[in-house]
Amino acid sequence: MSGMTLTFRGKAGTMVDMSAILPERLAGRTVETVAGLPLPCGGGQSTVGDMFDLSAGDAAEGLLIRPIGAVLQRVGAGMTSGRILVDGDVGGHAGAGMGGGQLRIEGDAGEALGGALPGLPLGMRGGLISVGGSAGDRVAERMRRGIIVVDGAVGAFAAGFMVAGTLAAGRGCGPHPGFGMRRGTLLLGRPQDTAPDNFADGGTRDWLFLHLLRRALQGTGSWVERAGTTRAHRFIGDVAEGGHGEILAMA
Template identity: 80%
Template sequence: MSGLTLTFRGDAGTIVDMSSLLPDRLAGQTAEDIAGLPLPCGGGVTTVGEMFELSTGDAAEAMLIRPGEAVLHRIGAGMASGRILVEGDVGSHAGAGMSGGLLRITGNAGDALGGALPGLPLGMRGGLISVGGSAGDRVAERMRRGIVLVDGMVGVYAAGFMIAGTLAAGGGCGPHPGFGMRRGTLLMGRRQDAVPDGFADGGTRDWLFLHLLRRGLEGTGSWFERAGTTRAHRFIGDLAEGGHGEILAMV
């Protein structure tokens, strides 16, 4: 992978806000320019060069981030274009409010993945997020458009207040999936034993649009691309919000 590489070299457990380091914002800047940019870190402000070792490359082409033992919040938050690959785990609000581009995380993600930033009404509005591990609570909260793929499990209130878009969680979800959901799809890679609160049973069948979705996600390496079936049990809801959303549990 060519492009800009950021390798964390600070103290283990350091908390860093990464929201300013986006491919579209850094395009055309040299590694030296980026190293001198201010970076919120541990309750204060330092520079990118103090916290990361930088390689040469164009951020517009791609960014590779190696977090080490740091806690990196808001990676890809607000991203409009470009690609970010994270080799490791990330903190909260990764990809929050992003409107385009690709964010790929090989490890685990914290809360509010693809969700809404504090004080803002909408979550993810486009693009693709892929997570190789698990994710925390409120994944895809207030999501309006785009796709979030999580190979592992996601926490409580997954797809909460979703307006549109797709969340695909291979390991299933915690309590209260789809709470307040208006439209969109929450796809789970495991059977759902009970009807989720606020949803109605829609029966089991093979879904043609899942074949099309899988074809569109070829090359992502996600659990859904590897799934051997597109047969799923459908739940319709949230009925309190009109019942135009759906939870699909693979069977």
């Protein structure tokens, strides 16, 4: 990946708010300018240059972030364009409220991946988040549009209050999936025979649109690309919210 590289050099375990480090905000800026930008971290204020080693390159071409033990919160939150690649794990609210662009996390993600930032009514509004590892609770909470694909498992309350969009979790999810879901799709890579609470059993069949999802994810290397079938068990819900959402468990 060409573009700008940020390699963490602070103390392991330091919590850093990365919501200001977005490709669209850094595009065209020099390394020196970026290094001088303020960066909330560890309960105080620092600068990007104090916390990261920066390589020369234009963030418009993409951002490569190497966490090296840092707890990076809100990576890609609010991003509308461009590309971020994280070579490691991220903390909570990665891609929260994201409106476009691509966020790739090679490791694990924390809670509220692609969800809503505190106090805001909607989660992710567009773009693509792909995670090579697993993700925490409340993934895709209040999500409005876009795709989140997680190769591992996601935690509790996945796709909670989802308005629309697609969350695909390769190794299934924790309890209470689709709680309060209005529309949208939670796709699980594991079979499931029993309907979650407030979901109705819609039966098993081949789903043509999953071919379209697979095409959309071409090149990401995600589990959806590798899935050999489009046959899935459909659960319709949350019926308390009108029942237009769905959980699809691959057969």
